[in-house]
Amino acid sequence: MKSLQDSVAELKGVGPKRVADLATLNIDTIEDLLTYYPSRYDDFTPTDLSTAKDKQKITLKGQIVSEPLFTRFGYRRNRLSFRIRVGQQVVMVTFFNQPYLKKQVEMDRQVTVMGKWDARRQQITANKLVTTASNKGNEYGAIYPVNKHIRQGTLRSLIRQAFEDYQNVIPTLLPQSLRDHYRLMDRRQMIKEMHFPEDAAMAKAARRTATYEEFFLFQLRLQAIRRVHQREDGTRILYHNDEVKQFIAGLPFELTDAQKRVVNEICRDLRLPYQMNRLLQGDVGSGKTVVAAIAIYATITAGYQAALMAPTEILASQHAEKLAKVFAGTHVHVGLLTGSLTTKQHRELLTAIKRGDINLIIGTHALIQNDVQYANLGLVITDEQHRFGVNQRQQLREKGEHPDVLAMTATPIPRTLAITTYGEMDVSVIDQLPAGRKPIQTKWIQGKNTNEALHFLRDQLSSGAQAYVVSPLIEESESLDVQNATDLYQQLAAYFEPNYQVGLLHGRMSGDEKDAVMDQFKNGQIQVLVSTTVVEVGVDNPNATVMIIYDADRFGLAQLHQLRGRVGRGQRQSYCLLIADPKTPEGKERMKTMVATTDGFQVAQKDLELRGSGDILGDKQSGVPDFKVGDPVGDLKILQIAREDAANLLAEPHWDAYDDNQPLVLYLKRHQLETHFD
Structure with missing residues (x-):
């Protein structure tokens, strides 16, 4: 039985080399191909010659009525000319330096040409030729992001073949209630109009549906993860409050009000019976490390270990050095686990971690290697968390019995975008610099x-x-x-x-x-x-x-x-x-x-406006999705609505028992997420 998860190798004419070429565009399955959406469209709607102005870019559709004339002049310069009949007029068409088009110019063939109109000579200097066969009569032509391995025409042809062969097994994922409420297309029509729209209005309507669907499915995954974490029996860390207060009082400086607020949010989470999953944002120099130190100290007073994962050895070493000073004279024993330890050092450190002799383990991704076994891991902290992939963070989380998770980042993200993009996390923000710091x-x-x-x-x-x-x-x-x-x-x-x-x-x-x-x-x-x-x-x-x-x-x-x-x-x-x-x-x-x-959040907002979310939120492995259609900045309102809708759907009792929601149940299962949260 056909399925959208079929390999593209199922398509006619797609052999091992073509499969490999498509993989360079991250297209492996039929679904990947059908959801490889155009970046823009060429409008092939013919121009009325009676209203065309001199030097205007126009589109003409007509029948070839003369044999092509091909001439060379100068080094690598050539001209291809032929005539087409447009209504009652015959127009001369000229292409410069595109000799390969000669094969497509055949007597009586219907073609569409685009280029600059010369009103005095009644001729067009063209730059694009589309045969009716490749355009299939559509006046609006999709243009895709391609590379040296795959041509536009090849990709367009494969997408058409995939749609014709698989259109009857395209499931509509969005429930009828949401489609009716927002006047959205069903999925089959959306995919058709994204690739082969009749006009600009249909392309726009399809893109609107595709944007909402993409955001909704993303938010559904995040909200499902969030609900699973909240349902799981977390590590209830009953820390010694007096010891923590004494530790804070012994610090050589007073915490800012923002630091105090965030410490209270984190400590409240530590005591709860479900797993903390919190993002700590703070501008450069705002004092995130001391907040992390207080959370670590609280965890260790309750008899648990804490692990801090940093993206580089330099940063891991600095954390170890700084925290060793902060915890001097306490019962916190710091161990630094990186890839540059000798075999003997590595073995001794692993033994000490497994026995619980070391209760604060700092390191790079070495912390998630299979041979690292923790005695009693209660708190996991990832620093510069956007530099770690989702899988790396998940591996560290799975090292203990549902340890609490605190992710830190000094990359300021405007709050609305942070809450929406990290939808599975609670967000704390240190929005104040320590006293005495002079602006740079x-x-x-x-x-x-x-x-x-x-x-x-x-x-x-x-x-x-x-x-x-x-x-x-x-x-x-x-x-x-x-x-x-x-x-x-x-x-x-x-x-x-x-x-x-x-x-x-x-x-x-x-x-x-x-x-x-x-x-x-x-x-x-x-x-x-x-x-x-x-x-x-x-x-x-x-x-x-x-x-x-x-x-x-x-x-x-x-x-x-x-x-x-x-x-x-x-x-x-x-x-x-x-x-x-x-x-x-x-x-x-x-x-x-x-x-x-010097305000990092203002800087981040400007960065969003100038360059979009990618640079703010890190690269593809960051866990922030590489959206195919939606723009988290330009379409922020749709993203927020989709988040609300996804949360509301999952909050409905027995939501996964309704027929209308079954495609979403299957979708979440395919992404290895549980669907029943009651």
Whole structure:
């Protein structure tokens, strides 16, 4: 029996090579093919020649009435000319430098041509030719994102074949009540009109249905995960309140009101009998680490272990070093588990973790390896959580008996988008900086004034400050005319010698080399650290007060904000200098935004407006979906409505027993999610 889960190899003419080519577009099944939607459409509606204006782009449909005339002139230059009858008129059509079209020009054939109209000569200089056979009479032609392996025509033909062969087994997933309420198409019609619309109105209506369906199904999965977590017997962590209060009182600073609020939210979750699943957002330098430390301490007072997973060894090492100081003199025993341990060290550490001798385990993804067994894991924290895939986070969660989960991110996400995108999580926000922190002064400097930045840096160094200098590349690139870290290091070393030491840090260095450079920088042996974006996350030196970013327009706003956050971590005034000559309006807007505000949430909102959600929310593996149709920013209202509808549906008693909901029950089962939550 036919199924949308059939391989594309079931289609006529699709052999192993074509299967492999389609896989480069992430098309493996018939459903993948049918939901590989167009990025835009060409409008093939014919233009009325009586109203066509000179130099206007027009579309003509007619019958070929002359043999093609093909002539060459100059190097690789050629012209293809033929006549078509359009109504009562005969029009000359000319194509330049498209010799392969000659095969499609046959006497009496019906064609559609698009191009620029020459009213005086009554002829068209065309750039596109569509035969009626490939257009099938539709006036609105789909254009797909393709690559070197698959051509537009091939993809279009395969989608048509798949629709004709499988249209009768396309299930409508959305319940009738929702389709009626929002006047949406059934799924078969939606897929047909997405690929082969008769006009712009039908294409728009199909896209509206596809957007809602995509958001609704995504939210249904998130809400199902959320309800499963809430139903599961979590680890009830009955921490010792007096000990926790004593620990907080012993900190060398007062918590901000925002930190106190968030600590209360987390501690309340720890005591509940179901699994905590909370996202902790806080701007760079807002004090997320100390909030995490309090949650860890509370967990350990109740006799449980805590694990903290960081995306890089540098960040894991820094967390271990910082938390070892915070917990000095307490009953918290810290272990650092990374890939660079010797076999003996690794074995001894695993034994100590299994016995429970170490109750705070910090590491990279090494924490989720099969050989890591925890004695009594109660709390899991992932830092910079958007850098981990959903599967990695799930693996860590499964290491204990439903441990509580706290995910932290310093990538500010506008609250509405955070709540909607991380729909399966509760969201806490630290929206306040610690007292005494001075806002970082940011200045945009043009490339020709680079010496101004270096003079300023020399003045700051003379007062005992240290600085980061960031370059987008490690070594010289012929394709990009940008400063590179190696050259920059050599230039600055020569510029500042012998008074100040310059160091170099980049991603191709070994872990030991990076650690050595960072230690020298922290200890003050290096005054200027030239680096790539390795320093973007987590690197902490309170004495560093200057951040200079070369070719700053090459970075996104979120990344610039992260880099700026490496300074301003002490009591002294800090500065960020952006050296850039942006060529685009967006590049200029990014520089202006950085100068105008140090508020990460405002920066994130602007980033959303300029570049969409992808850069804010991380790459495809982040757990944030790569939506095929919907835009979480532009279609935010639809996304929020879909979230509400999905939550309401799952809240209905015995929702999965109704006939109308059976396609959704099957959909969730296919995604290995439970459907019965009563």
